[in-house]
Amino acid sequence: MHQIVADARASGATVGCIPTMGYLHDGHASLIRAASKKHRLVVVSIFVNPTQFGPSEDFERYPRNLDHDLKVVAEAGGAVVFAPTVEEMYPDGARSTIHIPQISEILEGASRPTHFDGVATVVSRLFEAMHPDEAFFGQKDLQQTLVIEHMVSASEIDDVRNVTVTVLPTQREHNGLARSSRNVYLTAEDREDATAIYRALTGASEKMADGENSRANIEAAMRRTLDSVSGLTVDYAVAVEASTLQTKDLFISGEQVALLIAVRLGRTRLIDNMVVKMP
Numbered sequence: 648m649h650q651i652v653a654d655a656r657a658s659g660a661t662v663g664c665i666p667t668m669g670y671l672h673d674g675h676a677s678l679i680r681a682a683s684k685k686h687r688l689v690v691v692s693i694f695v696n697p698t699q700f701g702p703s704e705d706f707e708r709y710p711r712n713l714d715h716d717l718k719v720v721a722e723a724g725g726a727v728v729f730a731p732t733v734e735e736m737y738p739d740g741a742r743s744t745i746h747i748p749q750i751s752e753i754l755e756g757a758s759r760p761t762h763f764d765g766v767a768t769v770v771s772r773l774f775e776a777m778h779p780d781e782a783f784f785g786q787k788d789l790q791q792t793l794v795i796e797h798m799v800s801a802s803e804i805d806d807v808r809n810v811t812v813t814v815l816p817t818q819r820e821h822n823g824l825a826r827s828s829r830n831v832y833l834t835a836e837d838r839e840d841a842t843a844i845y846r847a848l849t850g851a852s853e854k855m856a857d858g859e860n861s862r863a864n865i866e867a868a869m870r871r872t873l874d875s876v877s878g879l880t881v882d883y884a885v886a887v888e889a890s891t892l893q894t895k896d897l898f899i900s901g902e903q904v905a906l907l908i909a910v911r912l913g914r915t916r917l918i919d920n921m922v923v924k925m926p
């Protein structure tokens with residue numbers, strides 16, 4: 648990987664990368680297309696990272712299909728695919744990990760306590776391997792993108808600290824469901840139930856457009872929509888300040904507010920979000 652990047656750089660290319668866990672979908676394809684417009688060398692990493700899964704989570708059953716992924720990459724315009732093994736990424740057995748305080752400890756971090764340490768650690772290692780100028784991520788994992796931005800700006804490693812992190816809009820299915828590799832777990836009934844997530848987000852954002860600025864009222868509106876679906880259990884449905892994910896009672900005009908939802912549908916956990924500017 649180092650040699651490929653060094654050769655490309657020597658010929659004047661810049662490098663864009665898309666870190667993924669594979670089972671690629673249209674959301675990943677849109678990131679590949681965006682990276683290709685800006686960079687001559689595009690690298691897609693495919694690595695199901697064990698350290699970001701909790702002991703009772705879906706690491707073993709997480710969908711994997713390299714042939715499918717190579718097709719998606721080719722159809723999106725092509726890229727170098729970097730698919731390392733666990734031993735290559737963690738030759739030391741992951742004895743050193745990166746912890747980003749505060750932002751890693753709330754919301755997803757409260758529900759999945761070691762998750763963001765695994766994400767920050769592997770993304771730092773992937774950046775060291777791929778040495779990109781720019782890395783592209785989807786907004787669906789909004790909190791993850793904030794953790795990665797903090798990790799990059801705090802890094803003492805040049806190949807990591809100099810990476811520009813670019814976040815692009817969530818890609819959705821025709822019914823609003825955010826594209827995710829984990830959607831493959833959903834039954835037809837789950838998929839129908841899952842549409843409540845997008846309805847809750849759009850319903851709340853419409854209320855905000857009409858001037859609703861109370862956190863309690865915005866969150867209650869999202870809850871009402873989600874609670875009307877019996878197969879769905881809400882983990883959280885919150886309205887928070889978008890750059891820090893900190894809670895506050897009233898939002899002011901012009902403020903960017905993140906609406907964040909996490910639910911369980913059977914054994915599947917889904918997250919989604921929308922960022923809304925208070926009118």
Ligand code: PAF
Pocket residue numbers: 666667668669694696699766769770788791
């Ligand atoms: O979003 C993902 O697919 C993963 O969390 C990432 C960023 C590739 C790290 O393993």
